[in-house]
Amino acid sequence: MSVQDLTNAIISGINAGGEQFLEGTLAAMLPVMWLAILGLHLGRPYILDMIDRFTLRLGADLLWLIYVALRDLLIVSGVVMSFMFFFPDVVITDQLPLTGGLAAATLFGVLLIKLMGDPDHDPRAYAAITYLLGIGALFYFVPYLLGVQANAVSAGRTADISNFLVTSTNPFWAVGMAYVSIALLAIMGAVAAGYTILTGGRAEVPAAEAQADAAK
Amino acid sequence: MKPDDISTAITQALIQGGAQWLVATIVAFLPALWTMALILHLGRPYVLRTLRRCGLRLGADVWWMSYLLMRDAVLVLTFALSWIFFEPNIVTGSPLPITGPLAALFLLFALAVKIARRVDDDVNAYRLSTAALVIGATLYYFPLVFAVEAASQEHLSWFAQNLTSNANVPLALGIMWVSLAGVALVAAWLFFRALASANRSMTRRATARPVSPAREPAAVAQ
Numbered sequence: 001m002s003v004q005d006l007t008n009a010i011i012s013g014i015n016a017g018g019e020q021f022l023e024g025t026l027a028a029m030l031p032v033m034w035l036a037i038l039g040l041h042l043g044r045p046y047i048l049d050m051i052d053r054f055t056l057r058l059g060a061d062l063l064w065l066i067y068v069a070l071r072d073l074l075i076v077s078g079v080v081m082s083f084m085f086f087f088p089d090v091v092i093t094d095q096l097p098l099t100g101g102l103a104a105a106t107l108f109g110v111l112l113i114k115l116m117g118d119p120d121h122d123p124r125a126y127a128a129i130t131y132l133l134g135i136g137a138l139f140y141f142v143p144y145l146l147g148v149q150a151n152a153v154s155a156g157r158t159a160d161i162s163n164f165l166v167t168s169t170n171p172f173w174a175v176g177m178a179y180v181s182i183a184l185l186a187i188m189g190a191v192a193a194g195y196t197i198l199t200g201g202r203a204e205v206p207a208a209e210a211q212a213d214a215a216k
Numbered sequence: 217m218k219p220d221d222i223s224t225a226i227t228q229a230l231i232q233g234g235a236q237w238l239v240a241t242i243v244a245f246l247p248a249l250w251t252m253a254l255i256l257h258l259g260r261p262y263v264l265r266t267l268r269r270c271g272l273r274l275g276a277d278v279w280w281m282s283y284l285l286m287r288d289a290v291l292v293l294t295f296a297l298s299w300i301f302f303e304p305n306i307v308t309g310s311p312l313p314i315t316g317p318l319a320a321l322f323l324l325f326a327l328a329v330k331i332a333r334r335v336d337d338d339v340n341a342y343r344l345s346t347a348a349l350v351i352g353a354t355l356y357y358f359p360l361v362f363a364v365e366a367a368s369q370e371h372l373s374w375f376a377q378n379l380t381s382n383a384n385v386p387l388a389l390g391i392m393w394v395s396l397a398g399v400a401l402v403a404a405w406l407f408f409r410a411l412a413s414a415n416r417s418m419t420r421r422a423t424a425r426p427v428s429p430a431r432e433p434a435a436v437a438q
Contacts, residue, residue, distance in 0.1 A: 004225075006222065006225035007225040007228045007232070010225065010229030011229050014230075014234075014237060015236055015237060015240060019240065019244070057271050057272055058275065061270050061275030062275060062278075065266075065275055065279050068266055076255050087360075087365035087366070088369050092368060111259070114262050115258065118265060120269075189254075192258050193258060193346065196257075196260065197343050197347065200339030200340070200342050201260040202264065203265045204261070
Protein backbone atom coordinates (compact mmCIF):
# COMPACT_ATOMS: atom_id res chain seq x y z
CA MET A 1 0.00 0.00 0.00
CA SER A 2 1.44 3.39 -1.00
CA VAL A 3 1.18 6.64 0.94
CA GLN A 4 -1.36 7.89 -1.60
CA ASP A 5 -3.51 4.74 -1.11
CA LEU A 6 -3.51 5.27 2.64
CA THR A 7 -4.35 8.98 2.17
CA ASN A 8 -7.26 8.09 -0.14
CA ALA A 9 -8.52 5.44 2.29
CA ILE A 10 -8.53 7.93 5.18
CA ILE A 11 -10.25 10.62 3.05
CA SER A 12 -12.89 8.14 1.96
CA GLY A 13 -13.39 7.04 5.58
CA ILE A 14 -13.70 10.63 6.82
CA ASN A 15 -16.26 11.57 4.16
CA ALA A 16 -18.37 8.41 4.21
CA GLY A 17 -18.28 8.25 8.02
CA GLY A 18 -19.06 11.95 8.33
CA GLU A 19 -22.03 11.71 5.96
CA GLN A 20 -23.49 8.70 7.74
CA PHE A 21 -22.89 10.36 11.12
CA LEU A 22 -24.78 13.46 9.93
CA GLU A 23 -27.69 11.42 8.57
CA GLY A 24 -27.71 9.24 11.69
CA THR A 25 -27.82 12.35 13.90
CA LEU A 26 -30.73 13.76 11.88
CA ALA A 27 -32.58 10.43 12.13
CA ALA A 28 -31.97 10.34 15.89
CA MET A 29 -33.20 13.94 16.31
CA LEU A 30 -36.38 13.45 14.27
CA PRO A 31 -38.30 11.48 16.96
CA VAL A 32 -37.58 14.35 19.38
CA MET A 33 -38.85 16.85 16.78
CA TRP A 34 -41.98 14.78 16.19
CA LEU A 35 -42.72 14.59 19.93
CA ALA A 36 -42.19 18.35 20.32
CA ILE A 37 -44.45 19.05 17.30
CA LEU A 38 -47.20 16.81 18.68
CA GLY A 39 -46.82 18.27 22.17
CA LEU A 40 -47.07 21.86 20.97
CA HIS A 41 -49.99 21.16 18.62
CA LEU A 42 -51.99 19.21 21.20
CA GLY A 43 -51.09 21.76 23.93
CA ARG A 44 -53.08 24.53 22.23
CA PRO A 45 -55.98 24.48 24.78
CA TYR A 46 -53.45 24.89 27.61
CA ILE A 47 -51.89 27.94 25.91
CA LEU A 48 -55.33 29.47 25.28
CA ASP A 49 -56.23 28.95 28.96
CA MET A 50 -53.05 30.78 29.97
CA ILE A 51 -53.74 33.64 27.56
CA ASP A 52 -57.16 34.18 29.17
CA ARG A 53 -55.45 34.74 32.53
CA PHE A 54 -53.17 37.55 31.33
CA THR A 55 -54.04 40.97 32.66
CA LEU A 56 -51.91 42.75 30.04
CA ARG A 57 -52.65 42.49 26.32
CA LEU A 58 -48.92 42.68 25.53
CA GLY A 59 -48.10 39.53 27.50
CA ALA A 60 -50.97 37.64 25.89
CA ASP A 61 -49.91 38.71 22.39
CA LEU A 62 -46.28 37.76 23.00
CA LEU A 63 -47.15 34.35 24.47
CA TRP A 64 -49.40 33.55 21.50
CA LEU A 65 -46.84 34.73 18.93
CA ILE A 66 -43.99 32.80 20.57
CA TYR A 67 -46.19 29.70 20.73
CA VAL A 68 -47.22 29.99 17.06
CA ALA A 69 -43.64 30.70 15.93
CA LEU A 70 -42.18 27.77 17.87
CA ARG A 71 -44.91 25.35 16.78
CA ASP A 72 -44.71 26.25 13.10
CA LEU A 73 -40.92 26.53 12.93
CA LEU A 74 -40.66 23.03 14.39
CA ILE A 75 -42.95 21.72 11.63
CA VAL A 76 -40.83 23.51 9.00
CA SER A 77 -37.65 22.07 10.59
CA GLY A 78 -39.25 18.61 10.58
CA VAL A 79 -39.82 18.85 6.81
CA VAL A 80 -36.30 20.18 6.23
CA MET A 81 -34.65 17.46 8.34
CA SER A 82 -36.71 14.75 6.63
CA PHE A 83 -35.26 15.60 3.24
CA MET A 84 -32.90 12.60 3.37
CA PHE A 85 -35.94 10.31 2.95
CA PHE A 86 -36.28 11.60 -0.62
CA PHE A 87 -32.75 10.55 -1.67
CA PRO A 88 -32.70 6.96 -3.06
CA ASP A 89 -28.96 6.49 -2.32
CA VAL A 90 -29.40 7.54 1.31
CA VAL A 91 -32.45 5.36 2.01
CA ILE A 92 -30.79 2.20 0.74
CA THR A 93 -27.54 2.90 2.63
CA ASP A 94 -28.79 4.08 6.03
CA GLN A 95 -31.08 2.40 8.55
CA LEU A 96 -34.13 4.65 8.35
CA PRO A 97 -37.84 4.07 9.05
CA LEU A 98 -39.52 2.76 5.86
CA THR A 99 -42.39 5.26 5.88
CA GLY A 100 -40.34 8.26 7.05
CA GLY A 101 -40.84 9.94 3.65
CA LEU A 102 -44.61 9.64 3.96
CA ALA A 103 -44.36 11.14 7.46
CA ALA A 104 -42.48 14.09 5.94
CA ALA A 105 -45.20 14.41 3.28
CA THR A 106 -47.89 14.61 6.00
CA LEU A 107 -45.87 17.36 7.71
CA PHE A 108 -45.78 19.26 4.42
CA GLY A 109 -49.54 18.66 4.10
CA VAL A 110 -49.96 20.32 7.51
CA LEU A 111 -48.02 23.36 6.26
CA LEU A 112 -50.18 23.45 3.11
CA ILE A 113 -53.40 23.49 5.16
CA LYS A 114 -51.96 26.24 7.35
CA LEU A 115 -51.13 28.23 4.20
CA MET A 116 -54.51 27.82 2.50
CA GLY A 117 -56.80 27.61 5.52
CA ASP A 118 -57.06 29.07 9.00
CA PRO A 119 -56.55 26.18 11.44
CA ASP A 120 -56.38 28.46 14.49
CA HIS A 121 -59.97 29.61 13.88
CA ASP A 122 -61.53 26.98 11.64
CA PRO A 123 -62.31 23.73 13.56
CA ARG A 124 -62.37 21.65 10.36
CA ALA A 125 -58.88 22.79 9.32
CA TYR A 126 -57.64 22.21 12.88
CA ALA A 127 -59.12 18.69 12.87
CA ALA A 128 -57.52 17.96 9.47
CA ILE A 129 -54.13 19.06 10.80
CA THR A 130 -54.53 16.96 13.94
CA TYR A 131 -55.39 13.86 11.90
CA LEU A 132 -52.48 14.48 9.55
CA LEU A 133 -50.05 14.87 12.45
CA GLY A 134 -51.41 11.68 14.03
CA ILE A 135 -51.00 9.72 10.79
CA GLY A 136 -47.54 11.22 10.23
CA ALA A 137 -46.45 10.28 13.76
CA LEU A 138 -47.63 6.69 13.14
CA PHE A 139 -45.73 6.63 9.84
CA TYR A 140 -42.59 7.70 11.66
CA PHE A 141 -42.74 6.00 15.06
CA VAL A 142 -44.06 2.52 14.10
CA PRO A 143 -41.20 1.63 11.70
CA TYR A 144 -38.72 3.54 13.87
CA LEU A 145 -39.53 1.63 17.07
CA LEU A 146 -40.39 -1.78 15.61
CA GLY A 147 -37.82 -1.67 12.81
CA VAL A 148 -34.81 0.58 13.27
CA GLN A 149 -34.63 0.29 17.07
CA ALA A 150 -35.79 -3.34 17.44
CA ASN A 151 -34.02 -5.28 14.71
CA ALA A 152 -31.31 -6.44 17.12
CA VAL A 153 -33.73 -7.90 19.68
CA SER A 154 -36.30 -9.49 17.35
CA ALA A 155 -36.12 -13.05 16.04
CA GLY A 156 -38.04 -15.29 13.62
CA ARG A 157 -41.22 -13.76 12.20
CA THR A 158 -40.80 -10.52 14.14
CA ALA A 159 -37.28 -10.17 12.71
CA ASP A 160 -38.75 -10.40 9.20
CA ILE A 161 -41.26 -7.67 10.04
CA SER A 162 -38.52 -5.62 11.67
CA ASN A 163 -36.26 -5.91 8.61
CA PHE A 164 -39.17 -5.03 6.33
CA LEU A 165 -39.66 -1.75 8.22
CA VAL A 166 -36.01 -0.63 7.82
CA THR A 167 -34.96 1.00 4.53
CA SER A 168 -31.47 -0.53 4.25
CA THR A 169 -32.81 -4.09 4.63
CA ASN A 170 -35.78 -3.50 2.33
CA PRO A 171 -34.35 -1.37 -0.51
CA PHE A 172 -37.06 -2.17 -3.09
CA TRP A 173 -39.88 -0.84 -0.92
CA ALA A 174 -37.67 1.94 0.44
CA VAL A 175 -36.98 3.37 -3.02
CA GLY A 176 -40.67 2.96 -3.95
CA MET A 177 -41.70 4.86 -0.81
CA ALA A 178 -39.14 7.57 -1.65
CA TYR A 179 -40.67 8.02 -5.12
CA VAL A 180 -44.23 8.15 -3.71
CA SER A 181 -43.12 10.73 -1.13
CA ILE A 182 -41.33 12.82 -3.79
CA ALA A 183 -44.48 12.78 -5.96
CA LEU A 184 -46.67 13.84 -3.02
CA LEU A 185 -44.26 16.61 -2.06
CA ALA A 186 -43.99 17.83 -5.67
CA ILE A 187 -47.81 17.99 -6.05
CA MET A 188 -48.28 19.79 -2.73
CA GLY A 189 -45.36 22.13 -3.50
CA ALA A 190 -46.95 23.02 -6.86
CA VAL A 191 -50.29 23.70 -5.13
CA ALA A 192 -48.56 25.93 -2.54
CA ALA A 193 -46.67 27.85 -5.24
CA GLY A 194 -49.84 28.23 -7.35
CA TYR A 195 -51.83 29.49 -4.35
CA THR A 196 -49.15 32.02 -3.38
CA ILE A 197 -48.81 33.30 -6.96
CA LEU A 198 -52.61 33.56 -7.21
CA THR A 199 -52.95 35.52 -3.98
CA GLY A 200 -49.76 37.51 -4.68
CA GLY A 201 -48.65 36.80 -1.12
CA ARG A 202 -51.70 38.49 0.41
CA ALA A 203 -53.66 36.91 3.26
CA GLU A 204 -56.45 36.21 0.75
CA VAL A 205 -57.49 37.27 -2.75
CA PRO A 206 -59.64 40.45 -2.63
CA ALA A 207 -63.31 39.75 -3.44
CA ALA A 208 -63.32 41.95 -6.57
CA GLU A 209 -60.28 40.16 -8.00
CA ALA A 210 -61.78 36.75 -7.25
CA GLN A 211 -65.03 37.75 -9.03
CA ALA A 212 -63.08 38.97 -12.04
CA ASP A 213 -61.20 35.65 -12.17
CA ALA A 214 -64.47 33.73 -11.89
CA ALA A 215 -66.02 35.82 -14.72
CA LYS A 216 -63.11 34.92 -16.99
CA MET B 217 5.64 1.88 5.22
CA LYS B 218 7.57 4.06 7.69
CA PRO B 219 5.99 6.12 10.52
CA ASP B 220 6.82 9.28 8.53
CA ASP B 221 4.82 7.97 5.57
CA ILE B 222 1.80 7.29 7.77
CA SER B 223 2.15 10.74 9.33
CA THR B 224 2.30 12.31 5.84
CA ALA B 225 -0.72 10.30 4.73
CA ILE B 226 -2.78 11.35 7.77
CA THR B 227 -1.75 15.01 7.36
CA GLN B 228 -2.65 15.00 3.65
CA ALA B 229 -5.88 13.14 4.37
CA LEU B 230 -6.89 15.70 7.00
CA ILE B 231 -6.15 18.60 4.64
CA GLN B 232 -7.76 17.12 1.51
CA GLY B 233 -10.47 15.28 3.44
CA GLY B 234 -11.24 18.43 5.44
CA ALA B 235 -11.67 20.43 2.23
CA GLN B 236 -13.94 17.75 0.76
CA TRP B 237 -15.85 17.52 4.03
CA LEU B 238 -16.46 21.28 3.99
CA VAL B 239 -17.79 21.15 0.43
CA ALA B 240 -19.87 18.05 1.26
CA THR B 241 -21.34 19.81 4.31
CA ILE B 242 -22.33 22.85 2.23
CA VAL B 243 -23.85 20.55 -0.41
CA ALA B 244 -25.74 18.68 2.32
CA PHE B 245 -27.02 21.93 3.83
CA LEU B 246 -28.20 23.49 0.58
CA PRO B 247 -31.37 21.38 0.16
CA ALA B 248 -32.32 22.31 3.73
CA LEU B 249 -31.72 26.01 3.01
CA TRP B 250 -33.60 25.91 -0.31
CA THR B 251 -36.57 24.22 1.39
CA MET B 252 -36.51 26.70 4.25
CA ALA B 253 -36.28 29.65 1.83
CA LEU B 254 -39.21 28.39 -0.23
CA ILE B 255 -41.41 27.61 2.77
CA LEU B 256 -40.75 31.01 4.35
CA HIS B 257 -41.36 32.86 1.08
CA LEU B 258 -44.53 30.95 0.20
CA GLY B 259 -45.82 31.14 3.78
CA ARG B 260 -46.40 34.91 3.59
CA PRO B 261 -50.25 34.70 3.47
CA TYR B 262 -50.23 32.60 6.66
CA VAL B 263 -47.86 35.03 8.40
CA LEU B 264 -50.11 37.94 7.40
CA ARG B 265 -53.23 36.18 8.72
CA THR B 266 -51.50 35.58 12.08
CA LEU B 267 -50.26 39.19 12.15
CA ARG B 268 -53.73 40.66 11.61
CA ARG B 269 -54.95 39.02 14.81
CA CYS B 270 -52.38 40.76 17.02
CA GLY B 271 -54.17 43.16 19.32
CA LEU B 272 -51.13 45.39 19.83
CA ARG B 273 -48.94 47.12 17.28
CA LEU B 274 -45.78 46.02 19.12
CA GLY B 275 -46.57 42.31 18.84
CA ALA B 276 -47.44 42.69 15.14
CA ASP B 277 -44.22 44.60 14.46
CA VAL B 278 -42.04 42.04 16.27
CA TRP B 279 -43.76 39.19 14.40
CA TRP B 280 -43.39 40.85 10.97
CA MET B 281 -39.78 41.94 11.54
CA SER B 282 -38.78 38.45 12.70
CA TYR B 283 -40.43 36.94 9.63
CA LEU B 284 -38.79 39.37 7.21
CA LEU B 285 -35.34 39.00 8.78
CA MET B 286 -35.49 35.23 8.75
CA ARG B 287 -36.94 34.96 5.24
CA ASP B 288 -34.47 37.33 3.60
CA ALA B 289 -31.45 36.14 5.62
CA VAL B 290 -32.12 32.54 4.54
CA LEU B 291 -32.35 33.69 0.89
CA VAL B 292 -29.04 35.57 1.09
CA LEU B 293 -27.35 32.68 2.92
CA THR B 294 -28.59 30.18 0.33
CA PHE B 295 -27.13 32.29 -2.47
CA ALA B 296 -23.85 32.76 -0.58
CA LEU B 297 -23.45 29.01 -0.04
CA SER B 298 -24.45 28.34 -3.67
CA TRP B 299 -21.19 30.03 -4.62
CA ILE B 300 -19.56 26.56 -4.69
CA PHE B 301 -21.43 26.02 -7.98
CA PHE B 302 -19.27 28.74 -9.56
CA GLU B 303 -15.89 27.20 -8.67
CA PRO B 304 -14.67 25.17 -11.66
CA ASN B 305 -12.47 22.77 -9.64
CA ILE B 306 -15.34 21.86 -7.33
CA VAL B 307 -17.83 21.60 -10.21
CA THR B 308 -15.60 19.16 -12.09
CA GLY B 309 -14.38 17.28 -9.01
CA SER B 310 -17.53 16.79 -6.91
CA PRO B 311 -20.92 15.31 -7.76
CA LEU B 312 -23.15 18.41 -7.82
CA PRO B 313 -26.51 19.07 -9.52
CA ILE B 314 -25.59 20.20 -13.05
CA THR B 315 -28.15 23.03 -13.05
CA GLY B 316 -27.09 24.24 -9.60
CA PRO B 317 -25.48 27.44 -11.03
CA LEU B 318 -28.71 28.28 -12.90
CA ALA B 319 -30.65 27.74 -9.66
CA ALA B 320 -28.30 30.20 -7.93
CA LEU B 321 -28.81 32.69 -10.78
CA PHE B 322 -32.61 32.52 -10.39
CA LEU B 323 -32.18 32.97 -6.64
CA LEU B 324 -30.09 36.09 -7.24
CA PHE B 325 -32.75 37.34 -9.67
CA ALA B 326 -35.41 36.88 -6.95
CA LEU B 327 -33.18 38.87 -4.56
CA ALA B 328 -32.68 41.56 -7.23
CA VAL B 329 -36.46 41.87 -7.69
CA LYS B 330 -36.76 42.30 -3.91
CA ILE B 331 -34.16 45.07 -3.97
CA ALA B 332 -35.45 46.84 -7.07
CA ARG B 333 -39.18 46.72 -6.31
CA ARG B 334 -41.22 46.74 -3.12
CA VAL B 335 -42.06 43.03 -3.13
CA ASP B 336 -44.10 43.26 0.07
CA ASP B 337 -46.35 46.00 -1.35
CA ASP B 338 -46.36 45.21 -5.08
CA VAL B 339 -48.33 42.03 -5.86
CA ASN B 340 -46.80 41.58 -9.31
CA ALA B 341 -43.25 41.94 -7.96
CA TYR B 342 -44.05 39.32 -5.33
CA ARG B 343 -45.36 37.00 -8.06
CA LEU B 344 -42.20 37.58 -10.13
CA SER B 345 -39.87 36.78 -7.24
CA THR B 346 -41.99 33.72 -6.34
CA ALA B 347 -41.79 32.42 -9.93
CA ALA B 348 -37.99 32.94 -9.95
CA LEU B 349 -37.63 31.07 -6.66
CA VAL B 350 -39.84 28.17 -7.76
CA ILE B 351 -37.93 27.79 -11.07
CA GLY B 352 -34.60 27.98 -9.21
CA ALA B 353 -35.70 25.39 -6.65
CA THR B 354 -36.89 23.03 -9.41
CA LEU B 355 -33.55 23.40 -11.21
CA TYR B 356 -31.81 22.52 -7.94
CA TYR B 357 -34.02 19.70 -6.62
CA PHE B 358 -34.56 17.71 -9.83
CA PRO B 359 -30.92 16.82 -10.61
CA LEU B 360 -30.14 16.48 -6.90
CA VAL B 361 -32.86 13.90 -6.21
CA PHE B 362 -32.84 11.99 -9.51
CA ALA B 363 -29.12 12.17 -10.42
CA VAL B 364 -26.71 13.06 -7.59
CA GLU B 365 -28.55 11.13 -4.86
CA ALA B 366 -29.75 8.29 -7.11
CA ALA B 367 -26.47 6.96 -8.54
CA SER B 368 -27.34 3.46 -7.29
CA GLN B 369 -30.59 3.31 -9.32
CA GLU B 370 -30.00 1.66 -12.71
CA HIS B 371 -33.25 2.94 -14.25
CA LEU B 372 -32.10 6.50 -13.43
CA SER B 373 -28.58 6.01 -14.81
CA TRP B 374 -29.21 8.43 -17.71
CA PHE B 375 -29.92 11.20 -15.20
CA ALA B 376 -26.88 10.22 -13.10
CA GLN B 377 -24.59 10.35 -16.15
CA ASN B 378 -25.97 13.55 -17.65
CA LEU B 379 -27.19 15.67 -14.75
CA THR B 380 -24.26 15.21 -12.31
CA SER B 381 -21.54 17.83 -12.72
CA ASN B 382 -18.47 15.57 -12.49
CA ALA B 383 -20.01 12.99 -14.85
CA ASN B 384 -20.80 15.49 -17.62
CA VAL B 385 -17.98 18.01 -17.29
CA PRO B 386 -18.29 19.93 -20.62
CA LEU B 387 -22.00 20.67 -20.10
CA ALA B 388 -21.45 21.41 -16.39
CA LEU B 389 -18.74 23.95 -17.18
CA GLY B 390 -20.83 25.48 -19.98
CA ILE B 391 -23.82 25.96 -17.66
CA MET B 392 -21.49 27.31 -14.97
CA TRP B 393 -19.87 29.97 -17.22
CA VAL B 394 -23.23 31.07 -18.69
CA SER B 395 -24.71 31.34 -15.18
CA LEU B 396 -21.64 33.19 -13.94
CA ALA B 397 -22.06 35.72 -16.76
CA GLY B 398 -25.71 36.10 -15.71
CA VAL B 399 -24.70 36.59 -12.07
CA ALA B 400 -22.14 39.22 -13.14
CA LEU B 401 -24.79 41.07 -15.18
CA VAL B 402 -27.35 41.06 -12.36
CA ALA B 403 -24.67 42.07 -9.82
CA ALA B 404 -23.44 44.92 -12.08
CA TRP B 405 -27.02 46.13 -12.58
CA LEU B 406 -27.59 46.05 -8.79
CA PHE B 407 -24.30 47.90 -8.21
CA PHE B 408 -25.03 50.75 -10.64
CA ARG B 409 -28.65 50.93 -9.52
CA ALA B 410 -27.58 51.29 -5.87
CA LEU B 411 -25.05 53.95 -6.86
CA ALA B 412 -27.56 55.94 -8.93
CA SER B 413 -30.21 55.63 -6.24
CA ALA B 414 -27.80 56.86 -3.53
CA ASN B 415 -26.69 59.79 -5.72
CA ARG B 416 -30.29 60.76 -6.47
CA SER B 417 -31.49 60.61 -2.88
CA MET B 418 -28.43 62.41 -1.49
CA THR B 419 -28.66 65.18 -4.11
CA ARG B 420 -32.35 65.62 -3.38
CA ARG B 421 -31.62 65.85 0.35
CA ALA B 422 -28.75 68.30 -0.21
CA THR B 423 -30.84 70.64 -2.41
CA ALA B 424 -33.81 70.44 -0.05
CA ARG B 425 -31.71 71.25 3.06
CA PRO B 426 -32.68 74.73 4.36
CA VAL B 427 -29.91 77.32 4.78
CA SER B 428 -29.19 78.00 8.45
CA PRO B 429 -30.59 81.49 9.38
CA ALA B 430 -27.52 82.22 11.55
CA ARG B 431 -25.12 81.73 8.62
CA GLU B 432 -27.19 83.43 5.96
CA PRO B 433 -26.34 87.08 6.76
CA ALA B 434 -22.63 86.28 7.01
CA ALA B 435 -22.67 84.57 3.66
CA VAL B 436 -24.47 87.53 2.11
CA ALA B 437 -21.95 90.01 3.66
CA GLN B 438 -19.03 88.13 2.17
